[in-house]
Amino acid sequence: MSDPRRAIFLVDNGSLRPQATHSLRRVAARLGEACGEPVQAASLLHSHKIPAEDLGGEPAITLGPAAERAASRGAREIVVIPFFFGPSRALTDYLPRRLGEVQARFTGVSVTIAPPLVDEQAPIDLRLAQILADHVRARAPADGPFNVVLVDHGSPAPEVTAVRNRLAGQLSVLLADEATGVMPASMERREGDEYRFNEPLLEHALESEALADSDVVLALLFLSPGRHAGEGGDIDNICAAARRRPGRRIVSTALVGEHPDIVAILASRVARALGG
Numbered sequence: 623m624s625d626p627r628r629a630i631f632l633v634d635n636g637s638l639r640p641q642a643t644h645s646l647r648r649v650a651a652r653l654g655e656a657c658g659e660p661v662q663a664a665s666l667l668h669s670h671k672i673p674a675e676d677l678g679g680e681p682a683i684t685l686g687p688a689a690e691r692a693a694s695r696g697a698r699e700i701v702v703i704p705f706f707f708g709p710s711r712a713l714t715d716y717l718p719r720r721l722g723e724v725q726a727r728f729t730g731v732s733v734t735i736a737p738p739l740v741d742e743q744a745p746i747d748l749r750l751a752q753i754l755a756d757h758v759r760a761r762a763p764a765d766g767p768f769n770v771v772l773v774d775h776g777s778p779a780p781e782v783t784a785v786r787n788r789l790a791g792q793l794s795v796l797l798a799d800e801a802t803g804v805m806p807a808s809m810e811r812r813e814g815d816e817y818r819f820n821e822p823l824l825e826h827a828l829e830s831e832a833l834a835d836s837d838v839v840l841a842l843l844f845l846s847p848g849r850h851a852g853e854g855g856d857i858d859n860i861c862a863a864a865r866r867r868p869g870r871r872i873v874s875t876a877l878v879g880e881h882p883d884i885v886a887i888l889a890s891r892v893a894r895a896l897g898g
Contacts, residue, residue: 625659625699626696627696627697627698627699628659628697628698628699628700628701629662629688629689629692629697629699629700629701630654630659630660630661630662630701630703630892631661631662631663631664631685631688631689631700631701631702631703632646632649632650632653632661632662632663632664632703632705632888633664633665633666633685633702633703633704633705633717634646634665634666634705634706634845634846635665635666635667635668635706635710635712636665636666636667636668636669636684637665637668637669637846637848637849638668638669638671638672638848638849639672639847639848639849640672640676640677641846641847641848642669642846642847642848643663643665643669643672643677643682644677645845645846645847645877645879645880646663646665646705646846646879647663649663649705649879649884649885649888650662650663652885653703653885653888653889653892656885656886656888656889657889657892657893659892661703661892662683662688663682663683664683664684664685664688665682665683665684665685666684666685666712666716666717666720667684668684669682669683669684670682670683670684685702685717685720685721686720686721686723686724689721689724690724690727690728693724693727693728693731694728697731698730698731698732699731699732699733699734700721700724700731700732700733700734701734701736701892701895701896702717702721702733702734702735702736703736703888703891703892703895704717704735704736704737704738704739704891705739705845705846705879705888706738706739706845707738707739707740707750707774707782707785707786707789707843707845708738708739708740708742708777708779708781708782708784708785708786709738709742709779709781709782709785710738710777710779710782711778711779713735713738714779717735718735721733721735734895735895736891736892736894736895737891737894738785739884739887739888740785740788740789742781742784742785742788747887748792748796749883749886749887750789750878750887751789751792751793751796752796752883753878753881753883753884754772754789754793754841754843754875754878755793755796755797756881756883757841757842757875757876757878757881758770758793758797758800758801758839758841758875759797759800760875760876761839761873761874761875762800762801762839763837763839763871763873766836766837767802767835767836767837768801768802768836768837768838768839769801769802769803769804769805769832769833769836769837769838769839770793770794770797770801770803770804770805770838770839770840770841771804771805771806771807771824771827771828771833771838771839771840771841772786772789772790772793772804772805772806772807772841772843773806773807773808773809773824773827773840773841773842773843773857774786774806774808774809774843774844775808775809775810775844775850776808776809776810776811776812776820776823777808777820778812778817780819783808783819783820786806786808786843787806789806789843790804790805790806791804793841801839802836803832804841805822805827805832805833807822807823807824807826807827808820808821808822808823808824809823809824809850809856809857809860810823810856811823824840824857824860825860825863825864828860828861828864828872829864829867834867834870836870837870837871837872837873838870838871838872838873839873839874839875840857840861840872840873840874840875841875842857842874842875842876842877842878843878844857844877844878844879845877845878845879845884846877846879847877851877857874858874861874
């Protein structure tokens with residue numbers, strides 16, 4: 623049963639692209655329907671800069687000010703559902719500090735931050751890998767062998783890259799009878815040997831001999847369209863260069879946040895956060 627003293631937020635990192643906010647709002651609305659609680663779409667950063675006219679007249683909100691408004695209106699419980707794959711620094715550093723400021727201003731307000739979509743502390747959960755497998759099968763060629771490259775943005779946190787690699791392993795098992803192989807890759811990485819755990823970069827993976835003789839299905843480990851995974855974004859530009867090799871097709875999957883089953887994973891995070 624909905625509690626008027628509780629505010630639930632579905633939170634992503636934020637983007638300057640209106641499509642990302644529209645996508646987050648759609649998922650938040652479906653999540654609210656699934657769990658019987660109103661769920662607000664909010665970003666950690668950036669999205670508030672999008673002109674309201676690009677968002678149907680409704681400005682995007684960022685979590686800090688939104689949580690403060692909720693507390694000022696009587697909310698005693700703030701619940702955050704991360705729309706993140708793994709424990710990025712935004713979740714482990716920025717988010718707790720920002721919500722700590724809210725609690726310092728509004729004493730007596732409790733804050734619960736649910737685990738991200740992949741919870742390394744929980745039993746093995748194949749639901750996200752199943753979503754990726756569904757998307758690969760929808761784009762796989764019917765007339766020959768194909769390899770899969772599971773690509774994420776790349777992260778300065780090795781824990782996030784470990785999540786991607788774990789998903790690549792699960793995906794390789796699910797597609798064992800269909801794909802020749804599954805390779806993880808990063809769209810980009812920071813300079814320095816300390817960030818080599820992000821390798822291989824996507825541009826290098828697509829030119830590797832391991833993928834030279836087959837079509838490639840690029841499994842996008844991205845949740846929402848933006849300047850990286852959106853139309854005409856960074857991923858598209860990297861693939862355009864690789865497609866110049868004759869006789870090979872490279873196709874990209876849909877985004878993870880577009881799959882209907884993502885809501886079930888998020889609903890389980892809400893239930894856990896509320897003690898269910």
